[in-house]
Amino acid sequence: MTSVQAFFGAAVCASKDLPRLLGLEQWKALPTACRQISCVSSCLVSDEQQKAAPGSLALSAKTKEMIEREKKVLVRTYARAPVFLARGEGCKLYDVDGREYLDLAAGIAVNSLGYGDPDWLKAVVEQANTLTHVSNVYYSEAQVELAECLVECSFADRVFFTNSGTEANEAAIKFARKYQRHSHDNEAQVATEFISFSNSFHGRTMGALALTSKESYRLPFEPLMPGVKFIEYGNIESAKKTIVSGKTAAVFVEPIQGEGGIYSATNEFLRALRAACDDAGALLIFDEVQCGLGRTGHLWAYETFNVLPDMMTLAKPLAGGLPIGAVLTTEKVASAITFGIHGSTFAGSPLVCHSALTVLKKIKDPSFLSDVAKKGLYLKELLSKKLGANPHVKEVRGLGLIVGIELDVAASPVIDACRDSGLLVLTAGKGNVIRLVPPLIISEKELKQAADIIENCLPALDNATAF
Template sequence: MSKSNMMNTYGRFDVIFEKGKGARLFDSKGKEYIDFVSGVAVNCLGHANDKIVKTIKTQAEKLMHISNYYWNQNALDLAEKLCENTDHQKVFFCNSGTESIETALKLSRKYGRTFGTESKNEIIYMDNSFHGRTMGSLSVTGQPKYQENFRPLIGNVKSTKFNDMEDIKGKINDNTCAVIVEPIQGEGGIVCAHKEYLQLLRDLCDKYNALLIFDEVQCGVGRSGKLFAYQKFGVVPDVICMAKALGGGFPIGAVLAKEKAASAFVPGDHGNTFGGNPMGTAIGLCILNELIDGKVIDSVDEKGEYIKSKLVKLQEKYSCIKEIRGMGLLIGMQLNVSTKTVISKCFEKGLLLITAGPDVVRILPPLNVKNKDIDDAFEIIEEVFKEI
């Protein structure tokens, strides 16, 4: 097989995976791995989940795609499920996290023009944030290393310091149409927002009639220990962007919005070809049913604390762990040794982990992970720490 036909856009491990079950993966040579990357917070129910597989088989025999010129019941049911379990009333379906961000940015610009003036089009974003790689989402990503080779980006955006109460007060004004924030910064190092900071953003957005957008692409759909992280912080945004776990491995994204925010869109303002297709929404509904009605979310915090307790014990033994971060099953360990070395050695021993920023190792098991998988994973992590 040739790898030369693929564009050189990823630094991949030299492995080809062929199958998986639960939190375990198997490569083309038969080697077993514990998967604590979960497709970067995507495979919330693990690999080859029986109910997802059954849903795909059943739906494939009916309809996969019909376009948005027509209604489909799966999309209606998934939208209803999302709204019933949140403080929001309207849904737009798309295919990825980046697409959900693009939707939110367009909605905020239209909202500013509809309920303000033509000059109400400025979007504020956070330093050290990550929102995607399309031109719009990249423009509100607060990490210059991702932006520098693709300028000029979209205009009328400006950054503010994450969790800095005074900085945002000096940035927001009547021309602000939106503030976008990750309640838990993922790629930025698993850094949680302060509840008081999110409440200030809510109050300021209310004062200036701007939309508060929560990017929950990574921390949403159960990973925080609630269906959405905003429910952990007790601060309700106007707009929530999601993807990743909503499809459990199948591409689907969505934007949830309050009624007033959503009302800025009218037919023709936004759309896409595949968003809300019968297959994707059937899978999304299956996943929400498992997470909510099947009570998978109810044990996320307990499993997260179990992992953190193991990390604390390791921290007491090995000085290379500086800090333990995160919420639910979105966990990071900040190290004072090379994260690349740790991850590479774990990979060699059959454990998949990834970084979050320059000095944090990210731990993202499936939300239904078993304690046996956690125990086995930490045996490998301790072996690596002993070696380094």
């Protein structure tokens, strides 16, 4: 699919340009047999290549050239897989050589509607032809409509838009501090500390990074924002002791931890956090950047636990691949926020918000959500059946279509083997968890294909580093 930058380079017309934007001209040019996708292996890769040992697939000249070009101009922050992707269709991605991949990474839980969703694409084209960006100095209908929809389908009374999940968490940090000052006349009584948890991940900017537990992310940038305490995820007694009136401004928690290893909170734990925050005058903030927006089979992960936060941060799938984040908040918190306290140049642009509204309306449909829940159960049962007897597999866990396979060894060998076999998956935790966050539109047939590939690739773990 053509990149989003194409929308800004020239005027586009939905009726005339949809085939071009979807990449259908190149698609139609392929042999008919290649367009009839019935299995994960690519029609443009030989049987010998498909059966090659993990890590043995030779890189094409195009991919080698891209790797060398990237080395010369980009800051080296990403340890990229040697894959040069060119386009996507549904739940499949294709590299520059036509090799097909079943995508269970979804841009790290971003592309919930897959690639080339026609309703999303129509929304982008319509808005690109009308108005892409205006400053937040002025009103924007698309922004207001998206906020209205978010408020209508959640606990929240107000919305603040950002450009990413880490920006949303930064805004929530500021709002929590401002709320505490708004609530106390005596500066000495203002709570300024934050509580986060083991295995947490809240982003890479300085405030969000301070709330992230992984030391390898934190150490190169210390000193970080002071006043953050980490306690064990799920430990109710520790939470009760640590959340203190006059000290704790807010508690940040992921109802289901993604980067940390696909660990789910319990009802009892989240209810205890809610009660402790209420007693201490602290705010409870749910980070649903990865686990929200339908990923669990509920629109919001908090609905699984029937516990309401004071604020909730969102991002990844909301705009279907365009950059957006959001803080949803109660009126209690929003009443402390005044003009000029926070802002963003690009956040909440008409292009992004109009696209996000289309995504939100599709995902919040009850039949869509029930289908996600059904597929999630199917996937976990299938993986447990296929992988459960393997000595390296410790647990299959998750909720809906956020699933983790915990191993007793490093997961990287099986990740590489899956990629060579036409399946894209991620790691999580300490590198010993296979993370599956596919597009929410994925079919049971595709889930079975993925499970078959993972099963066939498990022998790659036999020489992996033990944990």
